[in-house]
Amino acid sequence: MRIDFDADDHVATELTSIAKLMFNEDHIGVVLRSSFHLETLLDHWLISKTGADLFEGLLTSNEMRVGVCKNLGFPDILVTPIKKIFKIRNDLAHNNSGEEITHRHISALEDMLNNISPTTGNRYKNPRYGVAFYHDDDTVDRHYYKDSDNRIRFIILFGQIYATVWEQLFRPRSDV
Structure with a gap:
């Protein structure tokens, strides 16, 4: 299977893993896996800043992980969407009503x-915005944002948020 994204090679592997969540019908599973991708991104950023895995072997909350990142200079504008995804994760994971x-x-x-991305953040408004899966048998599954249920929309938005956060944290800026 090949998945095409409008993203740099840096995040293509992660975005492919995120996009494969489309095959998971479980809303809670999708949000939990997405949360795990964010935890990994935050840990990667911390290692890039400190040279050490600060949480190795420790059980930490996402709130603590975000707080440490923020204290070490993580951009405030990126904290809010990350905290929101963690809040959605907690809402769904700790709610027994099957929400x-x-x-x-x-x-x-x-x-x-x-x-977080005023120039590209509204791509989802484009009627042809979405993701395409290219299978080995030459079939293609397309999921357009505007026609999708909330689970697919979450995955598409999460992929875009993840790519935007990654780019703002790790891509060298030419204007500096």
Whole structure:
């Protein structure tokens, strides 16, 4: 299977893993796996700043992980969407009512994406925005944002948020 993204090679592997969440029908599973990708990104950033895995062997909360990152200079504008995804994770994971990803969750992520990336954050408004899966048998599965349920929308938005955060944290800036 090949998946095409509008992203640099740096994040292509992670985005491929994120996009494969499309095959998971479980809303909670999708959000938990997405949260894990963010934890990994935060740990990678911390290692790049400190040269050490600060949480190796420790059980830490996401709140603590974000707090340490923030104290070490993690950009404030990126903290809010990350905390929101962790909040959605907690809402769904600790709610026994079987709640699914809601329109309220999606709207909040759309707003945050627009805030962290004003020039590209509203790509989801394009009727042809989405993701395509190219299978070995030459078939293609396309998921367009506007036609998708909240689970697929969450995955698409999360992929875009993840790529934006990665780019802002790790891509060398030419204007510096």
